[in-house]
Amino acid sequence: MQRTDFSRMLCPVARAMAVLGERWTLLILREAFLGTTRFEGFLRNLGIAPNILTARLNELAAFGVLERVRVGGRHAYHLTECGRDAFPLYLAVRDWGARWYSGPEGPPTVMVEGATGRPVTAPVPRRADGTPLRPEDVRVTPAPGAPHAVRARFGAERTLG
Amino acid sequence: MQRTDFSRMLCPVARAMAVLGERWTLLILREAFLGTTRFEGFLRNLGIAPNILTARLNELAAFGVLERVRVGGRHAYHLTECGRDAFPLYLAVRDWGARWYSGPEGPPTVMVEGATGRPVTAPVPRRADGTPLRPEDVRVTPAPGAPHAVRARFGAERTLG
Numbered sequence: 001m002q003r004t005d006f007s008r009m010l011c012p013v014a015r016a017m018a019v020l021g022e023r024w025t026l027l028i029l030r031e032a033f034l035g036t037t038r039f040e041g042f043l044r045n046l047g048i049a050p051n052i053l054t055a056r057l058n059e060l061a062a063f064g065v066l067e068r069v070r071v072g073g074r075h076a077y078h079l080t081e082c083g084r085d086a087f088p089l090y091l092a093v094r095d096w097g098a099r100w101y102s103g104p105e106g107p108p109t110v111m112v113e114g115a116t117g118r119p120v121t122a123p124v125p126r127r128a129d130g131t132p133l134r135p136e137d138v139r140v141t142p143a144p145g146a147p148h149a150v151r152a153r154f155g156a157e158r159t160l161g
Numbered sequence: 162m163q164r165t166d167f168s169r170m171l172c173p174v175a176r177a178m179a180v181l182g183e184r185w186t187l188l189i190l191r192e193a194f195l196g197t198t199r200f201e202g203f204l205r206n207l208g209i210a211p212n213i214l215t216a217r218l219n220e221l222a223a224f225g226v227l228e229r230v231r232v233g234g235r236h237a238y239h240l241t242e243c244g245r246d247a248f249p250l251y252l253a254v255r256d257w258g259a260r261w262y263s264g265p266e267g268p269p270t271v272m273v274e275g276a277t278g279r280p281v282t283a284p285v286p287r288r289a290d291g292t293p294l295r296p297e298d299v300r301v302t303p304a305p306g307a308p309h310a311v312r313a314r315f316g317a318e319r320t321l322g
Contacts, residue, residue, distance in 0.1 A: 016258030023182025
């Protein structure tokens with residue numbers, strides 16, 4: 001069976017997962033956020049196989065998340081604006097993993113704001129009344145340019161959840 | 162080469178990606194947030210191969226994200242508290258995909274708060290001074306119970322970015 005091309009699906013989650021939907025990818029982004037820029041640095045800090053790292057870095061460059069630049073005759077990988085903009089989702093994934101999949105000893109690290117030492121966590125989405133937003137509080141509606149299939153599914157007002 | 166077991170890594174992002182790090186998984190969660198509970202519903206709305214859907218649903222149940230229950234003699238898949246708690250990260254992934262990977266016509270749907278019609282987006286992480294938090298604003302420090310390898314890497318104060 002042919003592998004589905006997620007980047008051709010309309011759903012923004014599908015298109016994001018065309019980029020992120022390989023389990024090493026978010027760890028490579030973690031390293032980039034931690035300041036790693038060199039192939040050898042990613043390799044050492046991740047314990048990833050070199051051929052897999054090469055493939056993932058090439059994909060992240062093709063999707064515009066990382067930019068491959070020459071620094072002192074060697075390649076370096078820098079976050080693009082798109083890559084830097086993934087920081088909030090990285091925080092949200094990190095927090096969820098720490099909350100639900102830590103051992104009894106808790107998560108191994110704490111992320112803090114450098115300037116203040118304040119612990120950094122992803123902010124909670126809130127309803128207009130300030131209480132946490134739950135899945136059943138939202139509904140999806142077609143955007144103005146939505147194709148027929150999207151209108152057929154979401155055209156009538158539907159409450160989710 | 163043996164496949165690395167992400168659930169045995171210490172990093173909370175790695176443990177989250179042990180659950181989420183397959184590109185169909187977040188789309189299955191999307192469907193669950195949209196109210197889909199039946200195998201046939203996931204199958205129809207996702208266009209996923211049945212054998213892959215079975216494998217992904219089993220994994221999500223094993224990781225405690227979905228709960229398989231019997232409703233009227235048939236299986237249904239309900240979000241657990243852990244699964245519902247993934248809603249903020251789903252929003253963050255959705256927003257990022259919509260911002261960076263939409264076509265010229267924009268994203269096909271808009272998510273709104275049912276009660277108010279207000280567009281729903283993932284909130285922006287902010288610094289103590291209220292400005293958006295950037296990757297270089299944070300640093301990672303070892304938690305009290307951190308093992309040696311984590312202390313060796315993050316023990317000295319390091320600014321990221």
